[in-house]
Amino acid sequence: MAPTILYSACVLGAVGLYLLLRPAPRAVTAAGGLLALGGLAWLLKQVAVGFGPGADVGLDPFFVIFSLIAVVAALRMITHSRPVYSALYFVLVVLSSAGLLLLLGAEFIAFALVIVYAGAILITYLFVLMLAQQAPQPGEESAQPEYDLVPREPAAGAAVGFVILALLSEMIFSGVPQLDPALSGPEAETAVWVELEQMPGRFEAEINAVEPGFRFPPERDPLTGRLIRVDEQGAHVLGLVAESAEVVRVDLPESAMPENVQRVGWWLVHKFPVSLELAGVILLMAMFGAVVLARREIELSDDEKREAAGLRRLALEGYPEADSEPAGGGP
């Protein structure tokens, strides 16, 4: 794909983003939103049109819906002036991203994401937001402080965004030479069945569900050294049934394949035990840190608080400048 098309799409997106960022009349924001989404759509179309031979693979409609929702919610998150709404839009992003993960077959992660992010982290954010809320002063035009309304340097931000997006999309579309080809279907299936082997209890339960009298364990494949064999008809095991001495083939149904949750759990324990433990330690330390940090109250005198909020000192003898402006912050 010619870089110019790529970059123009990115530029479109950047311009749109810029327009969205500034507080502007509704028409402008609408135009900005359309531009941004238009750019994204164009990019996606290019992806669909394809790069490389044998392209024009159709995109899953669910993918399109979820990704659009995610992007729109993200855009709204960064442009909304009220922080609580931003947090809520973030929840929407999390949900749609969970949907995308589901499409990718990562169920556990999808739900973990929802539970941890939307459930725990975002709630914490909302608590802090409420804690750090500044009451609006009487006589002010809007109820929001100025720093929430007006973004800083939207042009620079949009430009940087454009550069990074151009970079990433260029990398995506020019491809990585050393990207290993994906495993083919049968190989992948075999890999999954092999994992079932690592779970003896379930393995046995599945075999018994098909063939109750199967004598565990089945025979080992002399070629591969595994218990489960896979061929064109599916996975099967060879083994003895009950008291007969003849080797019977037991076909394992597809439902016997381990689920994503089980697989992830197996991987965590089998392949990354240390990381698991370390993650626990990290969480412990974070808990300690948070408790320690948020515990001490810093005593500030009235004057220091006033100064910190940008107000002048109270009138004292000898200080001529004693007039205080209407405070921008609370006590």
Place this chain on the structure above:
Amino acid sequence: MTLALIEPLAQPVLGAYLLTSAVLLVIGVVGFLTRRNLIIMFLCTELMFQAAALAMVAFGRYHLDLSGQVFVIFILTIAAAEAALALALIVLLYRRKETLNAEAWTEMKG
């Protein structure tokens, strides 16, 4: 759905997922650079984490390797820890200056 498990991801589709991840990342970057509210800034970093997680899982699916998902679990862990500490710090900063404006902290200028 189980077929989806075994069927590898075509490259264009991988590209689409990566693009979405990239767009989300960029939006997160722009949000971090433009918003002045400290809490929203950190929220945008969380958005960047999201994008990273999506990319991880997409690659994992492409290679039919579960390492991607495992790594995302750890990302989640770290994100949670970091969010906790960041919010504690924000609370402290707020107590100092009574404002959530990131531009209030410019003592290192010049």
Place this chain on the structure above:
Amino acid sequence: MTSALFVAAAGRLMMTAAASSPTGEGGGPIPVAEPLEGMGWAGLILWLPAIATVLCGVCAALRLRTKLPGWITVAALGAAFGLTLVLYAGYESPMVIHLVDWFDLRAGEWQFSFVANIALYVDSLTLLWMLFVTGIGTLIALYATEYMEADVGKGYARFFAGISIFLFAMTALVMGDNLLMLYLGWEGVGFASYWLIGYYYERPSAVAAAKKAFIVNRIGDLGLALGIYLIWHNFGTVQYADLFNLLESGHYPTEAGGWSIRAIPYLLMLGAFGKSAQFPLFVWLPDAMEGPTPVSALIHAATMVTAGVYLVARMAPVFMLEPSSLVVVAWVGGLTALLAATIALAQFDIKRIFAYSTISQLGYMFMALGVQGAAGGAYHVFTHAFFKAVLFLTAGAIMHGFAGQVDLRKVSGLRQVPGFRITSYTMLYACACLAGVPLVTNGFWSKDTILAQAFITPGPGFRALGIIGVVTAFLTAYYAFRVWFRICAGPVQYEPGPELDEAHGGSRGGFHPHPPRLAINAVLVALSVGAVASIWPHFSGWVDHLIADSSAAAGTAAHAVAHEGFLSNPHAWMPWLASGVGLAGIGVAWFFHLANRKAADDLKSALVANPLTRWLPHALEHKWYFDEIYHALLRAPLWAGGHLMYLFDRYLIDAVLVDGTARLPRLLGKAFRPLQNGVLQSYAVSMAGGVGLVALLVLLSPHLRELLNGWLGGGG
């Protein structure tokens, strides 16, 4: 009778105008010196003053408060004079006495050899000069022991160190056997002159005068240095003996008519004019009167200023290579004589008058050398040394006695002031010598020789030069006796001068003059006796003999003078003319300055009233505005140039280059400062943007390279 004289002179002029260019031959063969062994004691003449300098320096360092430095100097110089007498007594023929090896570089070809050792070249010219240099030097040092007594413990030792080093340098100049020693002495006397003029260094006028003397001398020294170089370049040697041998034999390596050989006399002449204060380099001598009077007497009257005359006399064989150079010497000398005399008419400071008188008399000496009357010139040097020294020393006695008074309008009737009789009468005799009073004064005989020679030697305009000389003699007589009649004759009245020292018992109301004592009076008398005694060499032909036995002989005209008849022999009628002119001048001075003193002021008012002559008194008083002209021509442009350079340095180099370079980092810093605004997000923007750009560039580099190749390859 006068008109007949002039008719005769005019007739002679016309007769000889037909054959007017001077011939190229000089006098007889040039006597050349032979090296002589066993005369090393003669070197003491050179070393004694040097030792005296060192000893005076030691006295200065020890801060002695006695007159010891003075006595050391007198002793050293007296010893040098004694040795000179011994040398003279034992003199037979020119000789070279080698003292110390100095430069001895020989490398095969003559062009690359340079030999210049510390050696003495003793011939009769040397002895003539050394006799009066050391003799008068000793006497003046003796005079100065009393004259400078007010400075004992303060600058006394410094003064005598200066005198000693001056004499060392003068000896090197006169007795050196090569041009390098001459140059060493030349510079040395210039330095000593600078040091001694600036003796009263707290006076800004003295400092300025010292600098002026040195700088103007430098201009002349350039000519001398170039001349010496060209001599070496063309003849391969700077030693007199070798040089004269070469010139005698006529076999010198380069062609005689080459321009570099013809330039040598002019360059040497430039040096001589600088040192001997001739036009246009004479402006330093009047200012040099800022120095103490013994210095003026010794250096600027008797010895240093004659160095130029010595140079021309010594280098006569070289000058004869280019006869027209002698014409230039003569004319410059003559014109300077007239010019200086006119200026002296209108000055009031007696030391200035004597300074201009020195310039004028030096002009006579150069004129003599130029008309190839070297004997007359040398004799005039000899006599002039005596009477000019007396004149200056009497001026010094007046200054010493009247607290620095030198204005002739403020002192009168000195010969009746008790204690000043010797001063007055020695001054009378010296003025008479200067004026050329007939028969009894040495100046008469020496001036007469010069003026007569001007009418003998054929040359372009030499007759006119002679007439100029006669006119100058009239003026000289007038101004000399103007001084004497004003100061020493008439009613007694005096005023103390600017150096009145209240602490030493002086006060304006009850001022008593401080008469000179033994040392001063003895020296004055001795010099006057010497002046009288110097009449005798004229008759014995002593000077002629001395000149003939030296290299100056080349500059002596070999024109036979017909002795038949009165009018055709200038030596016969010149004494009458010169004495008549001199007495006339004395008479005019008597009228204006003794008989009727107001007449001088009336004359001046009359001149000023007449619009045609109004400029004359002012011009004369202001020395024909020479200093102002030099200032406008030389100093002012240099100052302007210097100021321009200062501006250039300050505004271009300092402000732009130096300060600009200094400001550059600050400016750059200021330019980049807004990047550091302390806001986290702006840093993040820069970082993210930077990373993105770099990564993008890295990623796109193959494409970019292709693109660039396409552009460049396609275009180029």
